[in-house]
Amino acid sequence: MSHESTAVSTETPAYPHLGEHGPMVDALVRSALDVFATMVALPLVAGVPTISDARPPANVIGTVGFAGSISGLVSFCGTRVASLEITAALLGSSVDAVAGDLPDAIGEVANMIAGSFRTKMSHSEDRWAITMPVVTIGEDFLQKYSSSAVRVICPLTMGTHQLFVELVLQPA
Amino acid sequence: MRVLIVDDSSTMRRIIANTLKKLGYDDVVEAGDGTEGLQKVAQGKPGLILTDWNMPKMDGREFVKTLRTQSGMEAVPVLMVTTHAERTDVVLALQAGVNDYVVKPFTPETLKEKIEALLGKTAA
Numbered sequence: 001m002s003h004e005s006t007a008v009s010t011e012t013p014a015y016p017h018l019g020e021h022g023p024m025v026d027a028l029v030r031s032a033l034d035v036f037a038t039m040v041a042l043p044l045v046a047g048v049p050t051i052s053d054a055r056p057p058a059n060v061i062g063t064v065g066f067a068g069s070i071s072g073l074v075s076f077c078g079t080r081v082a083s084l085e086i087t088a089a090l091l092g093s094s095v096d097a098v099a100g101d102l103p104d105a106i107g108e109v110a111n112m113i114a115g116s117f118r119t120k121m122s123h124s125e126d127r128w129a130i131t132m133p134v135v136t137i138g139e140d141f142l143q144k145y146s147s148s149a150v151r152v153i154c155p156l157t158m159g160t161h162q163l164f165v166e167l168v169l170q171p172a
Numbered sequence: 173m174r175v176l177i178v179d180d181s182s183t184m185r186r187i188i189a190n191t192l193k194k195l196g197y198d199d200v201v202e203a204g205d206g207t208e209g210l211q212k213v214a215q216g217k218p219g220l221i222l223t224d225w226n227m228p229k230m231d232g233r234e235f236v237k238t239l240r241t242q243s244g245m246e247a248v249p250v251l252m253v254t255t256h257a258e259r260t261d262v263v264l265a266l267q268a269g270v271n272d273y274v275v276k277p278f279t280p281e282t283l284k285e286k287i288e289a290l291l292g293k294t295a296a
């Protein structure tokens with residue numbers, strides 16, 4: 001009887017502390033890990049996601065919207081230094097040669113994470129769509145969402161860098 | 173042999189071009205959307221096309237549908253590289269005239285195998 005709850009075992013926990021949002025957040029984190037493992041070849045380690053209104057400390061943010069039975073936004077957030085490393089790894093180039101490529105690269109990272117997330121969430125009775133990516137770069141800006149939106153911040157560690165994926169859910 | 177890459181992301185075009193270069197294909201032409209892709213085809217017929225699905229102006233499915241109506245382009249091998257991974261998506265892409273399909277994210281090995289299989293298959 002004590003084994004019943006372990007019958008469905010996955011590599012990453014579905015975050016029971018996030019309640020109904022746990023499986024969605026799990027799908028998003030697994031999408032980010034998958035994109036980095038296959039395309040970037042820089043290993044990521046997932047931390048514990050939290051529901052929070054605090055903007056993650058990041059000056060490069062790639063965002064893609066999604067719409068299905070639930071709609072909202074997925075953002076990939078990192079520092080400029082980390083984003084340059086990711087860009088260089090994607091392009092097979094060196095960090096000092098890719099500054100101009102950074103916006104498109106981070107947009108494509110966000111696109112692949114959101115696309116993979118969409119595939120995990122979408123099914124025949126509930127088809128999901130995603131938008132084109134938008135990339136924000138800078139230090140001094142405010143992001144304003146609907147006051148009733150739920151924001152989940154998922155920390156990811158890449159070597160010495162702290163990255164985040166953020167899930168913003170629009171209330172139904 | 174000329175290879176055409178159609179994708180609105182310059183990053184994805186470079187990733188694909190890097191893999192092609194390793195396979196010995198140096199004659200690579202790039203386009204940022206389907207409309208530009210058709211212009212590049214008119215300038216010199218490619219022997220292989222890799223195209224994204226989601227693009228502004230003209231998406232990958234429209235691009236391939238139009239491509240297939242053009243003389244000499246009815247049978248050119250086309251590989252779609254996209255985040256669309258559902259079975260219904262693959263069916264729609266095949267109906268548009270795509271020969272094979274790679275889901276992003278992909279490893280360089282997967283892309284290499286798909287390209288080699290496609291060229292081997294259609295060359296027969």
Ligand SMILES: [Mg+2]
Binds near residue numbers: 179180181224225226
């Ligand atoms: Mg695209």
